[in-house]
Amino acid sequence: MKLRRCAVLYIEPREELAIDWKVVLAGGSALAATTHWVALAPHLDLELRIDADQLAALGALSQTVWVERTVAEQRYGERCVAGLLEQGLLIGDTPQYAAQRERDDTLRATHWRPLSALAHTYGRWRGVTGETGMEAPSFQELLERYGEPPPPTLDIGTGEALKLPPAAAGRMDEQLLQRYTGRNFDLQASVPLEVAARLLQRTFAAQEVRKVGPHSSVLKKTSPSGGGLHPIEAFVLAQRVDGVAPGLYHYHPISHELRPLQTLDSEAAAALARYMLADQHWLSTAPLQVVLVARMERSFWKYRNHQKAYRALALDAGHLSQTFYLLATEAGYPAFITAAINDADIEKTLGLDHLRHAVVAMCGCGPAAQGERTMVELRYGETDAI
Ligand SMILES: Cc1cc2nc3c(=O)[nH]c(=O)nc-3n(C[C@H](O)[C@H](O)[C@H](O)COP(=O)(O)O)c2cc1C
Structure with a gap:
């Protein structure tokens, strides 16, 4: 069996913030940050947590050239390769991985700019309702929350402005x-x-x-x-x-x-x-x-x-x-x-x-x-x- 990396892949170091209560109780102010790697692949439409070994493998394997699975396993370990194939971040050429391969092929065949594919895929909504934030605040509420907005227009240019005639009536x-x-x-x-x-x-x-x-x-x-x-x-x-x-x-x-x-x-x-x-x-x-x-x-x-x-x-x-x-x-x-x-x-x-x-x-x-x-x-x- 052969494999290669999926066509479009972005890796995000995702941060999670939490209060470190031990430090707080001891009188300090402690915001604790932890990070982990998240793989974003438009053909999967999922956010997948990966570890450092998987990150290294994904960074080294080609998205174009197929390699033997055994070769990849020797380099990155069987568990690592199996996990990435299962997730669909590596694409296999056997029927077992046909579904992920079909999605990856669709992405390749559509000629997406990779960053646009990312923005599109991860900007979509599912099941957003009033409870999840659609009821828009009024301008009054926005003013209270954010203070004054930037002015409604740019006010730039030097020298005397050319005053234009009023717009004539039109059809x-x-x-x-x-x-x-x-x-x-x-x-x-x-x-x-x-x-x-x-x-x-x-x-x-x-x-x-x-x-x-x-x-x-x-x-x-x-x-x-x-x-x-x-x-x-x-x-x-x-x-x-x-x-x-x-x-x-x-x-x-x-x-x-x-x-x-x-x-x-x-x-x-x-x-x-x-x-x-x-x-x-x-x-x-x-x-x-x-x-x-x-x-x-x-x-x-x-x-x-x-x-x-x-x-x-x-x-x-x-x-x-x-x-x-x-x-x-x-x-x-x-x-x-x-x-x-x-x-x-x-x-x-x-x-x-x-x-x-x-x-x-x-x-x-x-x-x-x-x-x-x-x-x-x-x-x-x-x-x-x-
Ligand atoms: C790209 C775009 C997105 C908009 N989205 C919403 C929306 O989600 N909900 C809504 O009530 N109005 C929406 N509007 C309408 C604007 O709120 C509206 O154009 C604006 O308040 C100015 O009012 P007017 O169109 O009557 O001049 C949208 C308008 C545009 C151009």
Whole structure:
């Protein structure tokens, strides 16, 4: 049997702090720090404690060249090698280790920048709820906790400033100036099918399909996209859209179709929205919700092992979100975007592999309830004249 190290591996000296009560009781102040090694490997999606012998073995074994297991055992010891194979930090070439090898091969084949794979894998959430911290503090509470924030803008430059003329009125003003993040969705209201169709088509659909090779094409959308690749896909969670059964769908950006993935009753759809949105009940009531999913395999086909590729995916999602907001505003609706989502759980629900598909954000919209405009505006306080 042969083995090699997994493709992407970072080792963290993790610190644990504890009070040394013996010293405290003796009148001293004693914060005791202990450290141990933690292996972070995106193909495993686990944090694994390793010892100094394992660290040495991982530091010496190649991620490219296969070696005989017996050779590795002679150098690092049988126990050490067996433990690392079991954990999946070493990859074996026999069927016993096929599952770890498949994950490692997927990571290799996707052309991730290793640090981006790390940031992505270990930045995902599972099961975050109100109790685990989603209820955001108000600005007042933040001021009490952290003191004054840095000023709202940079104040730099030397010499006399060039005062610019006022912005002339323009055709986009109505959408730009009325746009706001809604946290006040009307629980009884639904989104008419033609409004949902326009929102999805103008935000996520191909406005043109351009052939770039005998079997390859790129899409032209209303938002820009890094490299013109448009790696972000829209998965729709319909709660109250006229003519659409509550459930999960994939929105196909060329055929302009909602392709069913899972039908749900209204209650289950509402519960799923809330769970996906990490308990943000002020957003989960929006009748039309969209999960933005980046296909790394599409982006990294061009941007192989690229420092900026992962950042570009988030930028793409941001552009789509603003387009969605403006179209929602045109329809008379507030909208929302959030990255505070249980992305690892959403992957499971949608059957996605986090190494190939990143759940980046969720957005949504729908008619507002009468009354106060948003919860958050109250939290911000009075508006200052500019
Ligand atoms: C990247 C991003 C993440 C956001 N996350 C949340 C969120 O988790 N929960 C929420 O209620 N609003 C979220 N928002 C909305 C902001 O709170 C909102 O844009 C901000 O308060 C300004 O209000 P406005 O959009 O009405 O101008 C997010 C906005 C952006 C751009």
